[in-house]
Ligand SMILES: Nc1nc2c(c(=O)[nH]1)N(C=O)[C@@H](CNc1ccc(C(=O)N[C@@H](CCC(=O)O)C(=O)O)cc1)CN2
């Protein structure tokens with residue numbers, strides 16, 4: 001363990017700004033003398049104790065509740081003291097400063113906590129595994145109810161339990177293979193080989209199921225970048241406003257109204273969609289400097305999109321020039337990014353529609369056809385409706401699961417093709433278990449921990 005993990009730490013645990021109540025919290029080893037010096041006595045463990053916190057001159061800084069959690073029964077697993085005072089930024093700063101002052105004699109080395117450091121200690125002291133610690137941040141950052149619910153499930157261990165079940169099955173198979181390795185003179189008999197194959201197959205399908213669920217969880221966390229693109233006046237800004245249910249972007253009949261990129265996160269069935277409205281794409285002498293930059297930014301966004309909504313104007317699609325404009329945009333769209341063709345202004349279109357089977361027809365202005373668009377967006381995102389009991393997952397977890405899958409695939413190949421290469425098989429299974437362990441933090445490099453916890457807020 002790094003020496004800095006032994007320092008006592010202090011931070012304001014509540015959000016900056018004014019609030020009804022604010023909390024300063026201290027974590028470290030051997031806090032009791034500090035607690036007595038600050039509060040005048042040692043509060044009973046895990047009970048709220050009301051009283052003043054006094055400055056050096058004896059004046060009360062604030063009156064509030066002290067909570068004393070002697071190790072190991074605390075959030076961090078160390079001694080923890082919480083001061084629950086009035087939630088003003090100045091009074092909390094005074095309390096924080098008073099803690100540092102008292103510490104000079106009663107708790108040498110007390111310092112301000114880095115972002116995520118309380119939760120990092122909870123992880124290092126085995127109060128939480130890594131997936132649970134990440135779920136703490138995901139719960140705080142959750143942007144939809146569905147995301148919050150699944151983060152809470154991951155925090156309670158739902159994801160970790162699934163990972164452990166897979167790990168246990170993997171260990172079972174490794175024991176079988178390694179036992180055979182230890183007795184090389186006894187050829188792996190057919191019965192055992194069949195048993196190993198069955199176990200491996202079940203492992204792989206359990207992994208595939210876990211991957212599918214983790215993908216849904218990651219979608220709830222990260223959402224989808226959706227960019228609305230098309231020629232000027234197609235109704236892109238109107239569509240953004242309709243989806244968001246608010247007048248966010250300026251709408252006018254003038255072509256070239258939008259120049260800046262306007263982004264809004266909406267949610268559909270709890271899946272966050274980050275929808276971006278962009279400048280209309282055109283190549284015309286009317287385009288001035290400002291619009292030219294807007295068009296450049298539009299293309300940048302299109303290239304970073306998870307999905308593009310290509311908006312077409314049904315009142316103009318018969319005009320040859322308009323069709324050339326659309327064709328030019330189509331050529332510029334990046335390969336591999338799903339494109340959904342959306343035909344707008346159906347309220348003013350004739351009977352004959354130019355669309356393909358999978359296209360969406362709607363009126364952004366009147367709000368017709370929006371539900372079909374929402375459903376198509378969810379489908380595009382790979383969202384399975386009614387995914388109850390989901391846990392939250394991150395890209396990091398998906399990558400680890402994918403590596404587990406690669407090693408199991410190698411193992412499968414070795415088992416079916418080359419029963420004499422048991423040492424290679426054993427190694428693949430070991431690597432698979434290692435990749436799995438990275439999710440819960442059984443095997444994790446220190447620099448990765450640094451990256452994960454530094455994204456937390458201070459005091460968490
Ligand atoms: N005031 C306050 N509220 C909070 C927190 C906190 O630290 N302080 N939390 C955190 O940020 C969350 C709750 N998390 C916590 C997790 C464990 C323990 C704890 O004392 N665990 C002991 C005892 C468990 C028990 O009695 O069952 C332990 O694990 O041994 C406390 C808070 C949300 N609300």
Ligand SMILES: Nc1nc2c(ncn2[C@@H]2O[C@H](COP(=O)(O)OP(=O)(O)OP(=O)(O)O)[C@@H](O)[C@H]2O)c(=O)[nH]1
Nearest residue numbers: 232233234235236237238256257258280363364365
């Ligand atoms: N009839 C009808 N008019 C619409 C519809 N959607 C948008 N419009 C009108 O089309 C015009 C252009 O709409 P915008 O949303 O500003 O179009 P835009 O694609 O953002 O245009 P730029 O920002 O210039 O690229 C406005 O007058 C809208 O009221 C629709 O569904 N039906």
Ligand SMILES: [Mg+2]
Nearest residue numbers: 236237257258
């Ligand atoms: Mg616009």
